[in-house]
Amino acid sequence: MEAAVRALPPRKKKKWNKKTKDLVFVFLMLFLPTLQFALFWVVPNFNSLVLAFQLPSSASGQFSFVNFTRFWNELTEPNSSLFYSIIDTLVYFLITTLVNLPIVTFLSYVLFKKVPFAKAFRVIFYLPAILGGTVTAAMYRYMVGTGGPVEKLLTAMHIPFNAQLGLLGNPETSFTMVLIYCLWTGVGLNMIMINGAIKRIPEDIFDSAKIDGVGFFREFFQIVVPLIWPTLTTLLVLNMSGLFCTYMPIMLLTPNDNRSSLIGWYIVRYTLAAGDGSSNEVYNYPAAVGLIFTCIGLPLTLGVKALCERIFKDVEY
Amino acid sequence: MSNTNWENKKAIWALKRHERHSEWSRKPKSERIILSIFFVIFLIYGASLIYPIVWTFYNSLKTGRVFNSDQFSIPWPAYWKNYEKAWSSNVRGVSLVQALWNSIWITLVSVTLGLISSSLTAYVVAKYHFKGSGLIYTIAVFIQIIPLVGGITGMYQWLWGTLGIADKPAFIWVIWFGGYGFNFLMLYSAFKSVPWSFAESAFIDGASNFRVFWQIMLPMVKPVIASLFIVSCISTWQDYTTPYLYLPSFPTLSLAVYDLQADASHIGVPLYFAIIIISMIPTLILFISFQNLIMDNTTTGGLKG
Numbered sequence: 355m356e357a358a359v360r361a362l363p364p365r366k367k368k369k370w371n372k373k374t375k376d377l378v379f380v381f382l383m384l385f386l387p388t389l390q391f392a393l394f395w396v397v398p399n400f401n402s403l404v405l406a407f408q409l410p411s412s413a414s415g416q417f418s419f420v421n422f423t424r425f426w427n428e429l430t431e432p433n434s435s436l437f438y439s440i441i442d443t444l445v446y447f448l449i450t451t452l453v454n455l456p457i458v459t460f461l462s463y464v465l466f467k468k469v470p471f472a473k474a475f476r477v478i479f480y481l482p483a484i485l486g487g488t489v490t491a492a493m494y495r496y497m498v499g500t501g502g503p504v505e506k507l508l509t510a511m512h513i514p515f516n517a518q519l520g521l522l523g524n525p526e527t528s529f530t531m532v533l534i535y536c537l538w539t540g541v542g543l544n545m546i547m548i549n550g551a552i553k554r555i556p557e558d559i560f561d562s563a564k565i566d567g568v569g570f571f572r573e574f575f576q577i578v579v580p581l582i583w584p585t586l587t588t589l590l591v592l593n594m595s596g597l598f599c600t601y602m603p604i605m606l607l608t609p610n611d612n613r614s615s616l617i618g619w620y621i622v623r624y625t626l627a628a629g630d631g632s633s634n635e636v637y638n639y640p641a642a643v644g645l646i647f648t649c650i651g652l653p654l655t656l657g658v659k660a661l662c663e664r665i666f667k668d669v670e671y
Numbered sequence: 672m673s674n675t676n677w678e679n680k681k682a683i684w685a686l687k688r689h690e691r692h693s694e695w696s697r698k699p700k701s702e703r704i705i706l707s708i709f710f711v712i713f714l715i716y717g718a719s720l721i722y723p724i725v726w727t728f729y730n731s732l733k734t735g736r737v738f739n740s741d742q743f744s745i746p747w748p749a750y751w752k753n754y755e756k757a758w759s760s761n762v763r764g765v766s767l768v769q770a771l772w773n774s775i776w777i778t779l780v781s782v783t784l785g786l787i788s789s790s791l792t793a794y795v796v797a798k799y800h801f802k803g804s805g806l807i808y809t810i811a812v813f814i815q816i817i818p819l820v821g822g823i824t825g826m827y828q829w830l831w832g833t834l835g836i837a838d839k840p841a842f843i844w845v846i847w848f849g850g851y852g853f854n855f856l857m858l859y860s861a862f863k864s865v866p867w868s869f870a871e872s873a874f875i876d877g878a879s880n881f882r883v884f885w886q887i888m889l890p891m892v893k894p895v896i897a898s899l900f901i902v903s904c905i906s907t908w909q910d911y912t913t914p915y916l917y918l919p920s921f922p923t924l925s926l927a928v929y930d931l932q933a934d935a936s937h938i939g940v941p942l943y944f945a946i947i948i949i950s951m952i953p954t955l956i957l958f959i960s961f962q963n964l965i966m967d968n969t970t971t972g973g974l975k976g
Binding site for chain 1: 691694695699701702705706709710713716717719720721722723724726727742743788789791792794795796799801814815816817818819820821822823824825826827828829831833845846848849850851874879880881884905906908909910911912925926928929932940943944947950951954955958962965966967
């Protein structure tokens with residue numbers, strides 16, 4: 355490109371040379387978005403960090419570890435909702451990622467192997483992602499609600515349940531119902547991505563596998579999984595990094611249930627209470643909780659990413 | 672003419688059907704059995720996803736009293752009045768018509784601003800070599816994967832407390848002008864794949880940097896922008912957290928569905944169902960009309976990181 359520019363006769367009228375003009379252009383293009391990024395990404399996150407180390411309700415913003423002490427006290431008190439939130443978050447991760455991902459990977463492979471009406475299924479499974487959380491959750495509440503279809507089904511199958519409280523209202527079953535909701539709605543999005551990754555595998559690999567007499571399951575474990583490993587890694591890492599931030603399923607289904615919660619919802623709940631002003635809550639505490647889980651989640655996510663990338667190295671096709 | 676067209680189409684369909692059939696019969700027997708089993712599983716799971724929509728729709732055609740006594744009866748005669756009454760339901764002090772309008776303007780403003788900002792940044796970072804261009808890309812990828820828990824607390828306090836722009840539509844739009852998120856990564860790879868030679872010849876003709884961007888490079892990535900536009904429209908339409916947290920006096924349809932669930936037994940569950948159906952219609956129409964585009968876009972999304 356530079357050669358082409360140099361070959362031209364020099365343009366005397368222009369005061370600035372091309373390089374300066376390029377730099378000015380780059381600056382102008384990046385200026386507003388970068389300012390926005392600084393104001394609405396860097397500052398809020400930095401704000402959380404500062405809040406975490408401030409003495410609550412002190413105008414001078416005095417440095418203090420009191421928010422972390424409170425974290426420890428809340429964690430170790432009997433029947434601690436914080437402690438249960440951590441356990442629930444781990445169970446949530448187990449079900450929605452460690453159970454969901456392998457199942458969905460296999461289902462995507464089945465879809466790829468041309469199950470009849472594969473195209474229609476792909477569209478239907480994607481419906482929850484299209485309808486969105488509020489709509490899907492609202493319908494789910496009524497599906498499992500009092501006198502609804504699921505209760506009818508359970509009665510017909512003679513499975514006992516607490517009819518008075520309902521499946522979502524009963525603290526014994528509510529979190530299970532949240533997990534079932536996540537599994538039920540969590541197939542489509544992952545399936546589209548994994549199915550897309552399988553489709554990108556060159557066809558001659560499958561052809562030569564067929565000639566070698568590789569069966570259905572061996573093809574899946576020895577060919578498909580290693581070849582789509584980068585996509586699986588990405589999905590796993592994204593799920594992990596969002597783990598402590600997730601609050602949607604609880605906010606949608608059981609926002610008033612103190613027993614079952616996720617860390618993400620725990621933080622949002624305390625933040626809203628602080629903003630509300632009607633309680634004695636302060637922003638400093640949820641900020642400190644967030645910081646603690648950032649410190650746990652960051653090395654964990656990066657570690658898992660590094661580990662996954664080492665399992666099947668150099669996948670190229 | 673149209674007759675032969677029709678004949679041709681029919682022949683093509685027959686061929687395709689035959690092809691599918693022979694492909695199926697060529698599979699080993701064990702594989703056919705496995706696929707048949709999974710076909711049944713898929714059928715049941717698919718039905719469990721469609722049934723709630725059908726159930727919600729036909730129950731939206733009942734009066735509250737009929738619904739309370741029987742959730743499974745056929746709504747006959749259909750009580751269409753719920754769809755009329757739905758528009759005047761009260762969501763946070765405004766009507767559903769106002770909520771529809773809020774959904775429309777919030778979706779359009781936030782999606783448009785996000786795309787403008789991202790295409791500015793993605794273009795220069797992908798196409799100009801300057802100090803820090805690599806760093807910007809690395810940071811953009813990094814913030815997608817690092818878990819910053821509790822950022823929401825800082826944001827909430829920053830917007831409500833320090834800046835005080837929350838719940839003020841005239842100011843709140845700045846939070847949508849983000850240029851380094853997911854759209855940035857998608858547009859970055861789109862601009863990367865456009866050959867620079869088009870720009871070079873324009874520069875030789877004396878075009879300015881901005882003109883090259885606006886008239887030559889931007890049109891080249893139009894398909895990517897179009898699909899990002901549709902996908903973002905759907906996700907913004909569904910989003911209830913942004914209005915819930917930062918625009919509480921301007922409820923969208925999605926927030927209405929969330930808010931009214933507590934009131935549902937009060938206003939009548941079938942009426943609430945009518946509101947659910949109304950709120951899902953726009954996204955369903957978008958999805959049906961741009962199905963392939965949406966699914967393929969999500970697929971490429973799997974590549975990032």
